[in-house]
Every structure is written in structure tokens, then in C-alpha cells.
Amino acid sequence: MRPIPWEVKRELLIKAEEETNPDYGCIPEKRPIKDYIKYGVINLDKPAGPSSHEVVAWVKRILNLQRAGHSGTLEASAGEIHLCPAFFQSPLKKLQRSYNPSS
Amino acid sequence: MGKDYICIMQLHTSVSENTLKAVLNEFIGEIYQRPPLRASVKRQVRIRTIYYLNLLEVQSNLALFQVGCQSGTYIRKLCYDIGEALGCGAHMKELRRTRVGPFSEDQTLANLYDLAYAQAAFSGEGSETHLREIIQPLENGLALLPKVYIRDSAVDAICHGAHLAIPGILKVETGIKPNTILTLFTQKGEAVALAKATMATEKIMEQDHGIAAKTIRVIMPINTYPKMWHTSKRVESSKNKSKS
Numbered sequence: 437m438r439p440i441p442w443e444v445k446r447e448l449l450i451k452a453e454e455e456t457n458p459d460y461g462c463i464p465e466k467r468p469i470k471d472y473i474k475y476g477v478i479n480l481d482k483p484a485g486p487s488s489h490e491v492v493a494w495v496k497r498i499l500n501l502q503r504a505g506h507s508g509t510l511e512a513s514a515g516e517i518h519l520c521p522a523f524f525q526s527p528l529k530k531l532q533r534s535y536n537p538s539s
Numbered sequence: 540m541g542k543d544y545i546c547i548m549q550l551h552t553s554v555s556e557n558t559l560k561a562v563l564n565e566f567i568g569e570i571y572q573r574p575p576l577r578a579s580v581k582r583q584v585r586i587r588t589i590y591y592l593n594l595l596e597v598q599s600n601l602a603l604f605q606v607g608c609q610s611g612t613y614i615r616k617l618c619y620d621i622g623e624a625l626g627c628g629a630h631m632k633e634l635r636r637t638r639v640g641p642f643s644e645d646q647t648l649a650n651l652y653d654l655a656y657a658q659a660a661f662s663g664e665g666s667e668t669h670l671r672e673i674i675q676p677l678e679n680g681l682a683l684l685p686k687v688y689i690r691d692s693a694v695d696a697i698c699h700g701a702h703l704a705i706p707g708i709l710k711v712e713t714g715i716k717p718n719t720i721l722t723l724f725t726q727k728g729e730a731v732a733l734a735k736a737t738m739a740t741e742k743i744m745e746q747d748h749g750i751a752a753k754t755i756r757v758i759m760p761i762n763t764y765p766k767m768w769h770t771s772k773r774v775e776s777s778k779n780k781s782k783s
Contacts, residue, residue, distance in 0.1 A: 440607060442638070442683060444714065446686075446712040446714050447712065447713045448713075449710065449711050449712070449744055451708050451710060451711060451743070451744055454690055460694075460763065460764045461729055463727045464678050465671075469667045469671070475677045477679060478654065479642045479645075479647040480650070480654075494651060495651070498651070498658050
């Protein structure tokens, strides 16, 4: 039987050590707010009723975003936990599709 | 991505709790499932894994249960199949998803009102705090995939679509096998790309050269980190030729 994906424990092995240059990049939590939203996801409590598609449209309108997506549809009548990546190209949906738990 | 649901199932006749429990237990593990009529995928029988299926409460003909399953499992269909197995028939009455991969009903869960309030606080008073509480970095969404941390010098090459070579690797998580989808991170913890491993963790630790993973999806924009790779002389000269 396959392990439950969220219970798999992994260990981090060190192959080499190196310092990172503070001049480039940014710790995700410290991104400037605009980038933070652009590269963000929301753990959203979708009410029963509206479809995921509608909810994404609302999120886009609330945050004034060009692009946003979600990572899985449930029937409109079902309440759900669902993510709205407020992502500039919203690849999260693709990410999750490409995640093959069997490998 | 694994999912977890809480579901109310309507049984078409009353069934004893023990019978119901016994039948539910039969559905744990690998099951065959044909997607329902209204489905977003091709309707052919597929194998899905049910990690657990716990009966929480029975009230007359209603059964409340919690199920953990592989993505692509239709719960409406699962209820129908349970009804068939019981012999009395059943259907799904209510459903709530309580987990998607790394996200569950914890303190990060927010509703649309919270979001609208946070956005109003931001556009009105310029306060970022609430927005930063509700929105999480996309890296959190990748938490269940194995991670590989890479050198600064490898980042921009990956952003341009290059595959990950062994010398660029600093840290690697256990449990990687060939074809595992993994995430490449900078040392600051930013996601650079998704890649498909070509070797296992052990081999990555042993080897000192070769391609360890093939980039399949770049997340970070190019030029976030400096370009540290050199174009070969032959490419340079051919570039010059095409210019002249």
C-alpha cells in the first residue's frame, strides 16, 4: 500500500556547502508585497454554492490580478478547501498534475 | 496530491453499523473506479488508492465518514460503489474537502471575507500584515515534493531551461528515485523550477558529474540571479557569423 503523501518523512542530506549571495533573490516571506501576491497561494475556504471558477474570478477582482488559478475542482455544491494561487502564470495547477505520487 | 474529505452518505435502506464498517474496510487500498458521467476526465476504469476510510457517525440512513485518497478519486462515485457493495444503494449527500496536499483546515485557512478585508486594509491604510497572513508564498504549495537545494551559480541556467547537473547540487532530500518530480530551491528557499529526477538520492550523493534531474517547469523569472555560465567559443562564433 502506498504511503499517505502528507505523512512521508524526508531527510536533507548535505553534498556541498556554499554561502548564498545576499545581493540576489529574496527569502519568500520577505518578498515585496507585489511579488509576494504574485507568487502567492491562498488556502481558501470556498463556500458551498459558487463554483471554483467563480471564486477564482472573485479573488482576481478583490486583489486586482490579471491571472489566478485554482488547483482542483469540486462540485459547486460542495464546500471545499482550495487554493487560489494569485500567481502570475498560475502554474500551480500544472504543478499538481505533474506530481505523480507513484514515482 | 492526496486529498482528505468529510462526507455524508445517504443510504437507501438502513444498514447495521458493523456491516457498514466491514464494507468500508474493503474499500481501503487500491480500488477500481470509473469516473462518473459528469466528469472532467476520460471515462475509463482507473485504479485509485484510498489511504483510509473512517466511519465517524451513523444516524438513521445517514453515514458520516472521513476519507483520505489519491487525487482523481471521485467521492460521489465512491459513495455509489459503497451502496452497490452493501446491496442497498447509496449516494453522496454532502461533501467537504479538508485537505489538498500540504494544505488543510488549519490557521492558514481564509475565506473570501477575510481576503476582501485584508485587501481593503492594504489599499486603505497601506497595511500589508493581513494580506501577508492570508497569502502564503507559493513554495508552501510544493512542500510535499522532495527538495534539492542548488548553488547560486546554477540558478539562472536552470531558469533558462538547463537540466540540473551534479556539481550544482548542495543539498538533497532522501527518497528520490528516477522519475520522481522534485523541486529545485535556492539556498534562500525560493522555488526555481520543477524537475524530474534521473537518478536516486544515493547516486546523486555518490556521483561528481552528470545530469541529476531534467527541468520540466521553470517558476523563477530569468535574470533573478546572475548568469554564471559561459557560452562555448563555437556558439559565440556562430552567433557572430549570423550577425555579420
